[in-house]
Amino acid sequence: xxxxxxxxxxxxxxxxxxxxxxxxxxxxxxxxxxxxxxxxxxxxxxxxxxxxxxxxxxxxxxxxxxxxxxxxxxxxxxxxxxxxxxxxxxxxxxxxxxxxxxxxxxxxxxxxxxxxxxxxxxxxxxxxxxxxxxxxxxxxxxxxxxxxxxxxxxxxxxxxxxxxxxxxxxxxxxxxxxxxxxxxxxxxxxxxxxxxxxxxxxxxxxxxxxxxxxxxxxxxxxxxxxxxxxxxxxxxxxxxxxxxxxxxxxxxxxxxxxxxxxxxxxxxxxxxxxxxxxxxxxxxxxxxxxxxxxxxxxxxxxxxxxxxxxxxxxxxxxxxxxxxxxxxxxxxxxxxxxxxxxxxxxxxxxxxxxxxxxxxxxxxxxxxxxxxxxxxxxxxxxxxxxxxxxxxxxxxxxxxxxxxxxxxxxxxxxxxxxxxxxxxxxxxxxxxxxxxxxxxxxxxxxxxxxxxxxxxxxxxxxxxxxxxxxxxxxxxxxxxxxxxxxxxxxxxxxxxxxxxxxxxxxxxxxxxxxxxxxxxxxxxxxxxxxxxxxxxxxxxxxxxxxxxxxxxxxxxxxxxxxxxxxxxxxxxxxxxxxxxxxxxxxxxxxxxxxxxxxxxxxxxxxxxxxxxxxxxxxxxxxxxxxxxx
Amino acid sequence: xxxxxxxxxxxxxxxxxxxxxxxxxxxxxxxxxxxxxxxxxxxxxxxxxxxxxxxxxxxxxxxxxxxxxxxxxxxxxxxxxxxxxxxxxxxxxxxxxxx
Amino acid sequence: xxxxxxxxxxxxxxxxxxxxxxxxxxxxxxxxxxxxxxxxxxxxxxxxxxxxxxxxxxxxxxxxxxxxxxxxxxxxxxxxxxxxxxxxxxxxxxxxxxxxxxxxxxxxxxxxxxxxxxxxxxxxxxxxxxxxxxxxxxxxxxxxxxxxxxxxxxxxxxxxxxxxxxxxxxxxxxx
Numbered sequence: 001x002x003x004x005x006x007x008x009x010x011x012x013x014x015x016x017x018x019x020x021x022x023x024x025x026x027x028x029x030x031x032x033x034x035x036x037x038x039x040x041x042x043x044x045x046x047x048x049x050x051x052x053x054x055x056x057x058x059x060x061x062x063x064x065x066x067x068x069x070x071x072x073x074x075x076x077x078x079x080x081x082x083x084x085x086x087x088x089x090x091x092x093x094x095x096x097x098x099x100x101x102x103x104x105x106x107x108x109x110x111x112x113x114x115x116x117x118x119x120x121x122x123x124x125x126x127x128x129x130x131x132x133x134x135x136x137x138x139x140x141x142x143x144x145x146x147x148x149x150x151x152x153x154x155x156x157x158x159x160x161x162x163x164x165x166x167x168x169x170x171x172x173x174x175x176x177x178x179x180x181x182x183x184x185x186x187x188x189x190x191x192x193x194x195x196x197x198x199x200x201x202x203x204x205x206x207x208x209x210x211x212x213x214x215x216x217x218x219x220x221x222x223x224x225x226x227x228x229x230x231x232x233x234x235x236x237x238x239x240x241x242x243x244x245x246x247x248x249x250x251x252x253x254x255x256x257x258x259x260x261x262x263x264x265x266x267x268x269x270x271x272x273x274x275x276x277x278x279x280x281x282x283x284x285x286x287x288x289x290x291x292x293x294x295x296x297x298x299x300x301x302x303x304x305x306x307x308x309x310x311x312x313x314x315x316x317x318x319x320x321x322x323x324x325x326x327x328x329x330x331x332x333x334x335x336x337x338x339x340x341x342x343x344x345x346x347x348x349x350x351x352x353x354x355x356x357x358x359x360x361x362x363x364x365x366x367x368x369x370x371x372x373x374x375x376x377x378x379x380x381x382x383x384x385x386x387x388x389x390x391x392x393x394x395x396x397x398x399x400x401x402x403x404x405x406x407x408x409x410x411x412x413x414x415x416x417x418x419x420x421x422x423x424x425x426x427x428x429x430x431x432x433x434x435x436x437x438x439x440x441x442x443x444x445x446x447x448x449x450x451x452x453x454x455x456x457x458x459x460x461x462x463x464x465x466x467x468x469x470x471x472x473x474x475x476x477x478x479x480x481x482x483x484x485x486x487x488x489x490x491x492x493x494x495x496x497x498x499x500x501x502x503x504x505x506x507x508x509x510x511x512x513x514x515x516x517x518x519x520x521x522x523x524x525x526x527x528x529x530x531x532x533x534x535x536x537x538x539x540x541x542x543x544x545x546x547x548x549x550x551x552x553x554x555x556x557x558x559x560x561x562x563x564x565x566x567x568x569x570x571x572x573x574x575x576x577x578x579x580x581x582x583x584x585x586x587x588x589x590x591x592x593x594x595x596x597x598x599x600x601x602x603x604x605x606x607x608x609x610x611x612x613x614x615x616x617x618x619x620x621x622x623x624x625x626x627x628x629x
Numbered sequence: 630x631x632x633x634x635x636x637x638x639x640x641x642x643x644x645x646x647x648x649x650x651x652x653x654x655x656x657x658x659x660x661x662x663x664x665x666x667x668x669x670x671x672x673x674x675x676x677x678x679x680x681x682x683x684x685x686x687x688x689x690x691x692x693x694x695x696x697x698x699x700x701x702x703x704x705x706x707x708x709x710x711x712x713x714x715x716x717x718x719x720x721x722x723x724x725x726x727x728x
Numbered sequence: 729x730x731x732x733x734x735x736x737x738x739x740x741x742x743x744x745x746x747x748x749x750x751x752x753x754x755x756x757x758x759x760x761x762x763x764x765x766x767x768x769x770x771x772x773x774x775x776x777x778x779x780x781x782x783x784x785x786x787x788x789x790x791x792x793x794x795x796x797x798x799x800x801x802x803x804x805x806x807x808x809x810x811x812x813x814x815x816x817x818x819x820x821x822x823x824x825x826x827x828x829x830x831x832x833x834x835x836x837x838x839x840x841x842x843x844x845x846x847x848x849x850x851x852x853x854x855x856x857x858x859x860x861x862x863x864x865x866x867x868x869x870x871x872x873x874x875x876x877x878x879x880x881x882x883x884x885x886x887x888x889x890x891x892x893x894x895x896x897x898x899x900x901x902x903x
Contacts, residue, residue: 608820608824609820612820612823612824612827615824615827615828615831616827618831619827619830619831619834622831622834622838623830623834626834626837626838626842
C-alpha cells in the first residue's frame with residue numbers, strides 16, 4: 001500500500017464532485033453521462049479500497065503516513081495524514097461498495113430530476129468527506145470529514161429546496177448535529193489540552209502509558225470520551241438527539257440509503273471504535289451501552305406504529321444504531337463494527353427497495369395505500385424480504401450473526417441490557433414484517449390509476465438491489481461464522497483492545513434464543529397484518545403515544561425551541577438589536593448629523609470667509625512660534 | 630540703509646495686500662492685492678540678496694515674476710469666463726460652494 | 729540723513745500709500761493706476777538696492793505687461809463699482825482688518841527681532857555699494873538654475889494653453 005493509492009482513493013470522488021459541480025451546466029443535456037461520472041469516481045475509490053483491503057489482509061503493517069503539514073504552530077502541528085488499518089479498510093469497503101451501488105441506482109432513480117448534476121455533485125462530495133473521516137490519522141481530520149458529511153447531509157436532505165418540509169428537515173438535521181458537533185469539538189479540545197496532539201497513534205500510546213496532563217483532574221479521559229460521545233449521539237441519532245433522522249427522510253431515497261442508513265450515521269460508531277483505547281481506559285463504555293440499548297428499544301417502539309415506510313426504516317435505523325453503540329459500549333468493538341457492516345448492506349438494500357416502491361407508486365409513502373405489490377414487483381419484493389429477514393435476525397442471514405454477537409457480549413456485561421436488547425429484537429422483527437405484509441401482501445389499496453401504473457423498476461435500479469441482496473444475506477455467514485473466533489474478529493484483532501470481560505455462556509444457546517425471538521416477531525406480525533391494513537386511528541392510549549412518537553418533537557419544541565425563539569425575538573432582536581445596537585448606530589449618526597448641522601453654517605460658499613479663517617490660522621501659528629515657541 | 634527697514638516695509642506692503650484680499654469683493658482688485666503681496670516678497674528677496682552680497686535672491690525674483698505673469702494670465706481668463714457666465718465678478722455672489 | 733535714506737523714505741512712502749490706495753478705491757481703474765504707482769516706486773527701491781536688472785524687469789513686466797492686461801480686462805468687461813448685493817458684513821470686515829494688523833505686527837517683529845539672530849543679519853555686504861549686474865544673474869540662471877529656468881518656460885506654455893482653452897470654451901458656451 002502506498003500513499004499514492006490513498007490519495008487516488010480519496011481524490012477520485014472529489015474530482016467527480018468538481019466535474020459535476022462546476023461543469024454541470026454543460027452536462028445538463030446529458031444526465032446519463034453526469035450520473036456515470038459520479039458512479040465511476042466512486043468505482044475508482046472502490047477498486048483502490050479493495051487493493052488497500054487485500055494489502056492489509058495479507059498482513060501488511062498498518063499504514064500511517066503524513067501527506068503534509070496542515071497547521072503548524074510553535075508547540076503543535078496538525079497533519080494531513082492517513083491511517084489505514086483493518087477498521088479503516090472495512091469502513092472503506094462499506095462506503096465505496098454501498099456507495100457505488102447507490103450511485104448506480106441513483107442514475108435510474110433520479111432520472112428526469114432538474115437537479116440531476118447537482119445531486120451527483122453532492123453525492124460525490126459526501127463520499128469524499130466520508131473517506132476523509134475514516135482515513136484521517138488524527139481527530140482533526142476526522143472532524144473535518146465529520147463536518148463535511150454533515151454539510152452534505154444538510155444539502156441532500158434539503159435537495160428539493162422548493163419543498164418547505166425538506167428545507168425544514170435539512171435545517172433541523174443541521175442544527176441538531178451542531179449540538180453534537182459542539183460536544184465533539186469540546187472533546188477534541190480536552191484531548192488536545194491533555195495530550196498536546198490529536199494524532200491517534202501518539203495519543204493512544206500516551207493514554208495507555210498514563211503520560212498526559214490532567215485537564216480535569218483524574219477524570220480527563222472520562223470527560224473527553226463523554227464529550228466525544230455527545231458528538232456521536234448527534235451524528236448517529238441517539239437519544240436525545242435522534243429527532244433529526246426521521247425527518248431526514250425528506251431527501252431523495254438513495255440519500256437516505258447511503259447517508260442516513262449505511263454510512264454517515266455510523267460515523268459515531270466508527271469514532272468510538274477508533275477511540276476504543278480511550279473508552280477502555282475511561283470505563284465510559286457503560287454509558288455508551290445504556291444510551292445505545294435505550295435508543296434501540298425506544299426507536300423500535302415508535303417504529304411499531306408508523307405508517308410511512310421510509311419513517312419506519314428511519315426509526316429502524318436509529319434502533320439498529322443503538323445496537324451498534326450497545327456493542328461498542330460493552331467492549332465488543334469488533335461486534336459493533338460487524339453489525340455496522342451488515343446493517344449497511346441490509347438497511348441500504350431496504351431503503352433502495354423502498355425507493356423502488358415509491359418509484360412505482362408515484363412517490364406514495366403511506367403503506368396503508370399499498371398492499372399486494374408482491375405480484376407486480378417480484379424483484380423488489382424478494383430483495384426487501386431478504387433485507388427484512390436479515391434485520392429480523394432470521395437464522396444464518398447477516399443480521400442474525402452480528403446482532404447475536406452483540407447480545408451475547410451484552411449478557412456478559414449486564415443481563416438487564418441483554419433483556420432489553422432481546423425485546424428490541426422481537427420488536428424489530430415485528431415492525432419489519434408488519435411493513436412487509438402490509439405493503440407486499442393482501443389486497444391492493446392503491447388508487448386505481450396509480451395501481452394500474454405499478455411496474456418493476458428498470459434494470460439500472462434492480463441490478464444494484466440484487467447485488468446488495470447477496471451480501472445482505474450472506475455476509476454474516478461468511479464473516480461471522482464462529483462467533484468470537486470468526487474471520488471478522490480475527491481480521492480486526494490488532495485494532496481493538498482485548499475485551500475486558502469475555503462473553504460467557506453457551507454460544508449456541510444464545511443463537512437459539514435470538515432465532516426464536518426473531519421468528520416469534522415475524523409470526524406475530526403475520527397474525528396481525530397478513531390479512532388487514534393497520535387501522536387509521538390509534539385505538540388506545542399507548543398506541544396513541546407511540547403513533548405520536550412519544551410527543552418528543554412537541555416536547556422539544558415547547559422546552560427548547562420556543563424559549564430560544566422567544567428569547568431571540570424579545571431579548572436579542574427587540575431589545576439588544578433594535579434597542580441597543582441600532583440605538584448606538586443611529587445615535588452616532590444622529591450626533592454626527594447634529595454636529596454637521598452646526599458646521600455646515602461655516603460653509604458659507606464665500607471664498608473670503610475661508611481666507612479669513614486661513615489667515616487667522618497663520619496669525620495664530622506665527623504668534624505661537626514667535627511669542628510662545 | 631539697514632536691511633531691517635526694507636523688511637519692515639516689505640511686511641507692511643504684504644499685510645496691505647492681505648487686508649485687501651480679505652475685505653474687497655471685486656475679484657480684479659483681489660487679484661491686484663495678490664500681485665501686491667508677491668511684490669512685497671520680491672522686495673524682501675532683493676533686500677536680503679544685497680545684504681548677503683549674492684545674486685541668488687534676484688534669480689528668485691525672476692522666477693516669481695514668471696509665475697506671477699502666468700498666474701495673472703490664467704486668473705484674468707477665469708475672471709472673464711466667470712463674468713461671461715454670471716455677469717458679475719463679485720466673489721460674494723459666486724458662492725456655489727455654499728454647504 | 730543722506731541721499732539714500734531720503735530716497736528710501738520717498739520710494740517706500742509712495743509704494744505704501746499706493747498700496748493702501750489700491751485697496752481703498754472703489755473703482756478698479758483707480759486701483760489699477762495706484763498699483764502702477766506702487767510698482768514704479770518699488771522699481772526705485774530695487775535701484776537703491778543695486779538690483780538694476782530686477783528694477784528694469786519690474787517696470788517692463790509688471791508695470792508694463794501685467795498692468796496693461798489688468799486695465800485691458802477692466803475696460804473689456806466695462807466694470808464699474810460693484811452693487812452692495814451680498815456685501816460682506818461689517819463685523820467680518822472689521823475682524824479682517826484686525827487680523828491684518830496683527831499679521832503686520834508679527835511681520836515687523838520678525839524683521840526686527842528674529843532675523844537679527846540669523847546669518848542674514850550678520851552677513852556684511854562685500855562692498856559699500858554692491859551692484860548685481862545682469863551678467864551675474866544670467867550666469868546663475870543658465871548654470872545653477874538652468875532646470876528651474878526651463879521649467880518656468882513650461883509653466884508659461886501651460887498658462888498660454890490654459891488661457892486659450894478657458895476663454896475659447898466660454899465663447900463656445902455663449903454660442
